[in-house]
Amino acid sequence: MKPDYTLYLVTDRRMLRGIGIEEAVEQAILGGATIVQLREKDVSSREFFNIAGSVKKITYKYGIPLIINDRLDIALAVDAAGLHVGQDDMPARVARRLLGQGKILGVSAGTVEEALQAEEDGADYIGVGTIFPTGTKKDTAQVGIRELRAITGAVKIPVVAIGGIKEENVEMLEGTGIKGVAVVSAIMAREDIRKATVALKEKLGFI
Amino acid sequence: MKPDYTLYLVTDRRMLRGIGIEEAVEQAILGGATIVQLREKDVSSREFFNIAGSVKKITYKYGIPLIINDRLDIALAVDAAGLHVGQDDMPARVARRLLGQGKILGVSAGTVEEALQAEEDGADYIGVGTIFPTGTKKDTAQVGIRELRAITGAVKIPVVAIGGIKEENVEMLEGTGIKGVAVVSAIMAREDIRKATVALKEKLGFI
Numbered sequence: 280m281k282p283d284y285t286l287y288l289v290t291d292r293r294m295l296r297g298i299g300i301e302e303a304v305e306q307a308i309l310g311g312a313t314i315v316q317l318r319e320k321d322v323s324s325r326e327f328f329n330i331a332g333s334v335k336k337i338t339y340k341y342g343i344p345l346i347i348n349d350r351l352d353i354a355l356a357v358d359a360a361g362l363h364v365g366q367d368d369m370p371a372r373v374a375r376r377l378l379g380q381g382k383i384l385g386v387s388a389g390t391v392e393e394a395l396q397a398e399e400d401g402a403d404y405i406g407v408g409t410i411f412p413t414g415t416k417k418d419t420a421q422v423g424i425r426e427l428r429a430i431t432g433a434v435k436i437p438v439v440a441i442g443g444i445k446e447e448n449v450e451m452l453e454g455t456g457i458k459g460v461a462v463v464s465a466i467m468a469r470e471d472i473r474k475a476t477v478a479l480k481e482k483l484g485f486i
Numbered sequence: 487m488k489p490d491y492t493l494y495l496v497t498d499r500r501m502l503r504g505i506g507i508e509e510a511v512e513q514a515i516l517g518g519a520t521i522v523q524l525r526e527k528d529v530s531s532r533e534f535f536n537i538a539g540s541v542k543k544i545t546y547k548y549g550i551p552l553i554i555n556d557r558l559d560i561a562l563a564v565d566a567a568g569l570h571v572g573q574d575d576m577p578a579r580v581a582r583r584l585l586g587q588g589k590i591l592g593v594s595a596g597t598v599e600e601a602l603q604a605e606e607d608g609a610d611y612i613g614v615g616t617i618f619p620t621g622t623k624k625d626t627a628q629v630g631i632r633e634l635r636a637i638t639g640a641v642k643i644p645v646v647a648i649g650g651i652k653e654e655n656v657e658m659l660e661g662t663g664i665k666g667v668a669v670v671s672a673i674m675a676r677e678d679i680r681k682a683t684v685a686l687k688e689k690l691g692f693i
Contacts, residue, residue, distance in 0.1 A: 323574040323575065324556055324557070324571075324574065324575040324576050325573070325574045325575055325576065325577070326574075328576050328577070328580070349531055350531070350559060351559035351562075351563075352557060352558035352559035352562075352576060352584070353576075355558075355559075355584050356558075356576055356580050356584060364531075366532070367530040367531065367532045367533075368530065368531040368532055369531050369532065369535050369559060369560075369563055370532070370535070373535070373563050377559070377562050377563060
């Protein structure tokens with residue numbers, strides 16, 4: 280079954296307002312998130328493994344794919360649905376070889392060239408960003424709407440837009456050919472995660 | 487073939503005096519190191535992967551096993567000889583399942599209980615330390631000679647002592663039943679790595 284990328288939640292525990300990651304993920308799923316990527320930085324491998332196992336119980340309960348950011352070992356260890364790698368992570372072709380064909384492989388790309396390379400290396404989908412200015416990732420160059428459209432036009436696999444996307448600007452992505460939007464703070468940083476997810480999802484009729 | 491743990495080099499690039507990690511590893515092997523563990527902290531997965539691939543060319547040339555610290559994904563990606571996990575890393579039983587039986591799995595232990603658990607979980611060898619005070623790892627409790635002897639007496643698999651071991655104190659480990667000594671700074675921080683390794687190796691006749 281092909282994953283539904285429409286509303287792609289990327290986690291960031293540091294943004295949560297007094298609730299645990301499991302509850303945040305559950306509220307987002309109840310609000311309409313269709314896929315979840317667990318992103319953890321500056322934690323030990325043991326801690327990442329424990330959090331991933333714990334979050335997987337939630338995603339599994341709702342039949343939502345869990346994607347692990349960067350760490351193939353954690354993805355394999357918890358039997359996640361897939362792995363997402365950036366340009367600073369393990370090369371996509373190596374990740375694909377080790378993951379096998381049964382798992383979802385996502386690759387970040389900022390240009391048509393990177394997107395075509397990712398597709399050739401075995402990516403199932405491409406994450407393109409940063410689309411709008413954001414405080415979450417400061418090390419990523421901005422990708423304009425024109426470049427985004429060029430990428431969706433160049434590759435056959437689904438493209439998910441990421442970076443600074445929120446309820447107020449998401450409709451600017453209509454007509455770009457994307458198959459989903461990925462958000463971090465637009466969901467994770469909100470007081471009422473479920474409500475924020477519902478509001479965002481209602482704007483995604485164009486996907 | 488069973489690995490020779492006699493002189494087990496654990497890398498730390500930050501200690502090197504103006505040479506690359508590949509040259510340092512090669513000099514240590516020429517001086518008598520019998521096994522090499524690549525330990526990298528605070529680098530991206532891509533960088534770890536690149537360094538591991540580069541160091542593996544050296545270890546492969548000399549027929550020396552390359553063990554990767556912590557990161558099972560990197561170990562699999564470069565087809566290293568094995569993986570070493572600490573108590574903050576992926577659980578040993580999970581690592582063994584994902585590594586398969588053909589790879590070496592090392593586990594850090596500081597007590598008889600941890601050592602027996604590691605053996606049960608599928609470890610091929612146990613790293614026990616910190617034996618002597620050291621500046622390399624400040625988060626590890628010290629393990630006395632008596633505890634070290636209790637561990638070698640309790641497990642059937644080889645035990646490697648680690649932590650603050652150097653030419654001047656290594657002979658204190660005679661009679662403890664260890665199958666090797668692991669060192670970081672006693673080799674990596676030295677001006678002449680090959681010479682330092684030779685000097686240390688000469689003291690290891692008791693193993």
